[in-house]
Amino acid sequence: MSILTVITPAPSTRLTTPEAVVGRMGEGDATSDALGLVVDVASDAIAGYCHDRVFGVETVMETFREVRHRGGLVLARRPVTAVLLVTEYGKTIDPTLYEFDPNAGLLWRLDVMGYRYHWFGRNIVVTYSGGWALPADSGRNLPFRYEEACILTCVAMLTSAGVDPTLRAVTNEGVGAYSFDRSGAGAIPATALSLLDGDALDVQIA
Amino acid sequence: MANALVLQAFPYASDGISVVLLVAGSHVEIRDELIPGLTATGQIDAGDWTPAAPGSASSGETRVMPMATSSEPDGGLLTARRGPRRR
Numbered sequence: 001m002s003i004l005t006v007i008t009p010a011p012s013t014r015l016t017t018p019e020a021v022v023g024r025m026g027e028g029d030a031t032s033d034a035l036g037l038v039v040d041v042a043s044d045a046i047a048g049y050c051h052d053r054v055f056g057v058e059t060v061m062e063t064f065r066e067v068r069h070r071g072g073l074v075l076a077r078r079p080v081t082a083v084l085l086v087t088e089y090g091k092t093i094d095p096t097l098y099e100f101d102p103n104a105g106l107l108w109r110l111d112v113m114g115y116r117y118h119w120f121g122r123n124i125v126v127t128y129s130g131g132w133a134l135p136a137d138s139g140r141n142l143p144f145r146y147e148e149a150c151i152l153t154c155v156a157m158l159t160s161a162g163v164d165p166t167l168r169a170v171t172n173e174g175v176g177a178y179s180f181d182r183s184g185a186g187a188i189p190a191t192a193l194s195l196l197d198g199d200a201l202d203v204q205i206a
Numbered sequence: 207m208a209n210a211l212v213l214q215a216f217p218y219a220s221d222g223i224s225v226v227l228l229v230a231g232s233h234v235e236i237r238d239e240l241i242p243g244l245t246a247t248g249q250i251d252a253g254d255w256t257p258a259a260p261g262s263a264s265s266g267e268t269r270v271m272p273m274a275t276s277s278e279p280d281g282g283l284l285t286a287r288r289g290p291r292r293r
Contacts, residue, residue: 007243007246007247008242008243008246011239011242056239057239057240057243058243059240059242059243059244059246059247079219079222080219081218081219081220081222081237081240082216082217082218082219082240082244082249083216083217084214084216084243084244084247084249085214085216085247095215095216095217095227096227098217099217099225100217100219100225102219102222102223102225103222103223127247129240129243129244131239133237133238133239137238137239138238138239139207139237139238139239141222
């Protein structure tokens with residue numbers, strides 16, 4: 001396990017925009033505070049489902065203690081965009097003596113010949129930037145499945161507002177009967193969960 | 207993207223795939239969302255780059271849930287769903 005210190009937090013946590021939700025529903029007011037709150041809640045629910053993952057770009061300082069014989073350090077924020085500083089016992093390591101895999105978030109130590117070898121040290125500190133540009137940011141690169149899951153969750157929250165989630169059928173003798181499909185209801189609907197399943201199972205192995 | 211002066215060398219993956227080592231003293235294009243962090247840690251000098259304007263969707267502005275009223279028992283969710291009432 002590592003200790004994470006956020007240097008520059010993500011400016012936003014929204015995985016979609018109110019405009020995208022209104023566009024999907026075909027109606028609504030994108031400037032509404034209530035809709036903005038729904039987007040915030042849906043984004044938070046999805047982040048929670050994905051093990052409290054932070055999707056937006058952050059610059060963080062991650063400290064690994066008692067590191068012995070690891071192939072690569074597993075960084076908490078992914079994808080990694082830039083590794084800014086790596087120190088062992090407080091001594092800065094030359095940037096040519098490590099390399100990283102952006103999407104996997106793995107940081108490898110290199111020897112002077114360029115071969116990978118193990119990290120070893122009581123205190124290794126890695127400062128880096130990781131995460132995606134979110135839909136409201138310029139140069140957005142968040143994978144579309146996350147935004148789609150957020151839109152589906154927003155739509156489910158809006159359409160099920162004020163509706164009894166346990167209501168399955170209503171029968172009025174001699175008048176008629178109505179049944180309700182609640183498969184799309186809930187905090188995160190099943191269709192959105194299917195888009196997130198890969199992340200829910202994603203367990204980092206140190 | 208903004209042009210920035212690299213103050214300290216560091217490996218950078220602009221496209222999230224290929225990693226290049228940015229050398230101190232070089233001028234490079236850096237993605238906007240990375241500039242605050244890289245500037246805070248002293249890696250780059252972004253000159254007169256300014257962050258997103260307050261109130262924009264990416265500014266992190268806190269949104270406040272409106273209080274429920276008798277005409278909007280759900281706290282405005284229906285208005286958000288259907289849009290403002292038309293008279």
